[in-house]
Amino acid sequence: MLVSLDGMGTRLFLDDPVSRELRSLQALRARGVMADGLVPHMPSTTANTHAALWTGAWGDVNGITSNEMPLPPRGERRASDRVSGYRSEGLRAEPIWVAAARQGVRTVTQQATQVYPLRERVTGGDLTLPPTLLHGYQAPVIAPARWLRRSDLTAVPCTDTDARAVTCVTWPAGRVVFRAALSSGADGRRFLRVRVDGTARSVDVPLAATEHDPPRGRELARHFSDGLLVDLPGLAPAMAYFRLFEASPDGRSLVLFQSVLHEFVLYTGHEATRAEAIAFLQEAGGFIGNGDDEPWEVEGIGGVSLAQGGDGARERRYLETLELGIRQTIRHAHYLWRTHTPRLMLAYVSMPDEMEHAWLGQAHQDARYEPLRRWGYQLVDRAVETYVGFASANDHVVFVSDHGMTTVTHEVRMNIALRNAGLVAVDARGQVDAARSKVLYGRNCLLVHTVDWKGGVVPLAEADAVLGQAIAVLRAVRAQDGQPVITGAFSSPADRERLGFGGPNGFDACFDARAGYMLSAGLGDGPVVRRRQRSTGEHGFLPTRPDMQGILIAAGPRIPKGGRWPRRRAIDVAPLVSDLLGIDPPRDSRGQSPVGGEK
Numbered sequence: 001m002l003v004s005l006d007g008m009g010t011r012l013f014l015d016d017p018v019s020r021e022l023r024s025l026q027a028l029r030a031r032g033v034m035a036d037g038l039v040p041h042m043p044s045t046t047a048n049t050h051a052a053l054w055t056g057a058w059g060d061v062n063g064i065t066s067n068e069m070p071l072p073p074r075g076e077r078r079a080s081d082r083v084s085g086y087r088s089e090g091l092r093a094e095p096i097w098v099a100a101a102r103q104g105v106r107t108v109t110q111q112a113t114q115v116y117p118l119r120e121r122v123t124g125g126d127l128t129l130p131p132t133l134l135h136g137y138q139a140p141v142i143a144p145a146r147w148l149r150r151s152d153l154t155a156v157p158c159t160d161t162d163a164r165a166v167t168c169v170t171w172p173a174g175r176v177v178f179r180a181a182l183s184s185g186a187d188g189r190r191f192l193r194v195r196v197d198g199t200a201r202s203v204d205v206p207l208a209a210t211e212h213d214p215p216r217g218r219e220l221a222r223h224f225s226d227g228l229l230v231d232l233p234g235l236a237p238a239m240a241y242f243r244l245f246e247a248s249p250d251g252r253s254l255v256l257f258q259s260v261l262h263e264f265v266l267y268t269g270h271e272a273t274r275a276e277a278i279a280f281l282q283e284a285g286g287f288i289g290n291g292d293d294e295p296w297e298v299e300g301i302g303g304v305s306l307a308q309g310g311d312g313a314r315e316r317r318y319l320e321t322l323e324l325g326i327r328q329t330i331r332h333a334h335y336l337w338r339t340h341t342p343r344l345m346l347a348y349v350s351m352p353d354e355m356e357h358a359w360l361g362q363a364h365q366d367a368r369y370e371p372l373r374r375w376g377y378q379l380v381d382r383a384v385e386t387y388v389g390f391a392s393a394n395d396h397v398v399f400v401s402d403h404g405m406t407t408v409t410h411e412v413r414m415n416i417a418l419r420n421a422g423l424v425a426v427d428a429r430g431q432v433d434a435a436r437s438k439v440l441y442g443r444n445c446l447l448v449h450t451v452d453w454k455g456g457v458v459p460l461a462e463a464d465a466v467l468g469q470a471i472a473v474l475r476a477v478r479a480q481d482g483q484p485v486i487t488g489a490f491s492s493p494a495d496r497e498r499l500g501f502g503g504p505n506g507f508d509a510c511f512d513a514r515a516g517y518m519l520s521a522g523l524g525d526g527p528v529v530r531r532r533q534r535s536t537g538e539h540g541f542l543p544t545r546p547d548m549q550g551i552l553i554a555a556g557p558r559i560p561k562g563g564r565w566p567r568r569r570a571i572d573v574a575p576l577v578s579d580l581l582g583i584d585p586p587r588d589s590r591g592q593s594p595v596g597g598e599k
Contacts, residue, residue, distance in 0.1 A: 001397040002346045002577050003387045004053060005380060006046060007353025009404020010037045010549045018370060021377035024384040025553060028397060032555025033563035040403045040570050042499035042510050043444040043540040044548040047085030049402035049570050050113040055093040056574035056589025058500025063092035064114060065506045066443055072504035079453040080434030087138050088114045088122050093588035096574045097131045098124040100344045103583040107131040108342035110333060118267055132340045134332060136264035136287030142238050143174030143261040145292040147301035150254050167251030170197055173261060176230055182251040190247050196230055203228045205242040210313045211320050214375045215382065220327035221320060227285045236263040237278045239286025241324060245317060255301060259324060262287045284335035290350050291322035293358060297533055306368055315372050322355065326379045330386045337390050344581060347387060351380045361407040361535025396556030396580040400573055405537040406547040408518040412477060412485050414441050415521050416528045421473040430523055439470045444519050444540045445507035446470060467491060467508050474511060479529050488512035488542055499543060512542035558595055565594050
């Protein structure tokens, strides 16, 4: 069992009081081993570090160098044409699920990165025992999640099927139109009956006050509707969920949440047919993936945030949407385990990353966020409990993460400094003009726009000088206290090999910043360094920093009880899992397993 908890840093796990809610993970650590830290990729971001976890190699080998990256070959592609590192097009190395399936191990993968679109690199091609792959994150979104007021809905005449309705409304969701009727039951309780306009299938959405009780010991997302199957010509089947937070008796005011409508892929040696996809939805429910929040700096349909004087209801509503995502992750895990009985199960959980981006910075300033974060960590614990519960005494369980998280209060707009030095060009709209820029900045890293890239402008003979100038410009940036904000610049061949950011589509230099400062690609007016409107949680910094390191916790027959490993690297995880399975590691693996012994 290999499970990644996005954003679960070692320091968060060991030092933050809210981590006491991770009872299942704490128990696993007590009967197993924990590493002193797990070093992610550089930059310490999700897509590239997960590729390192899966393949046992850094991005210079596996091809995934960042969340957004160019693709090789350089002579045929523009450096400014970025693709998502979460997708499969850039993956050049064999992932652990293909290596295991190739060696006869029944394998299930749930929501791993670099799975979509399906390619032979991620399916293994014509294997005797192909892996089972379930993925939704990179599949198309039919309609995004929405927070809806009454003014967002269109009144329509009620029909005979809308018996006892006080009002009937419709609203668009992409190419789908939902129709809803607000009614009261025999007990006087109000509810919405929602269906896809023109179809008969419907779900009831009860009116319920915002959840107050933390999730431990109760049903998750208990006030959401059942899933509504959306099965329309020209669209992939999907499932929608609804939550009615407010509704006046006459229906003239309401607050309604509609979940995302998301496609997904299910591969079991072939991509699921439409009938197979519908059968999966009807048994396990739809893919949700993440919670849904509105911008915290302004009042939203969901209410007023704590920072704006709210009472916490808006934050709890956001937590309810997180619950829905975790509940569906758990339901899908049960379905996959029950249906496919894997020997290797690999899974990804989006928490606590998305919550900590929103609240970690606020929590350091406002104690009211602690119980809200505890709520979120209880959701993580529910997921951990699920996966641990699948394992027998003879099985091994490994939990990892892709990076840690730290609080930031200030922003360093790197492109302004580079623009002022003449290294980045700007067009009439105030955006980066890549065709005229000597360097291109991305997440904590930059590359020199050399002529070996299609449309590049810097001669190869001048690349080192341009890189040196860019590093000097950025190192010269000062905060208001006169101190440097760039604390490290990494550009040597040894740096690129050690931290993984080199290779044909890698970067020429990456940067670290002082505590409390994030590096952004922002432009606009004002100073290079400015205070952010709202403190947040961020990552992307030097991966050897303690606050950027992820977790590695393992237990099982070959793991020392109560043991401790020295700091490991993300590229050591695939060899470790291979070692525990008794198989060879992925073909391109460069890492080393911390467990020795015969296969």
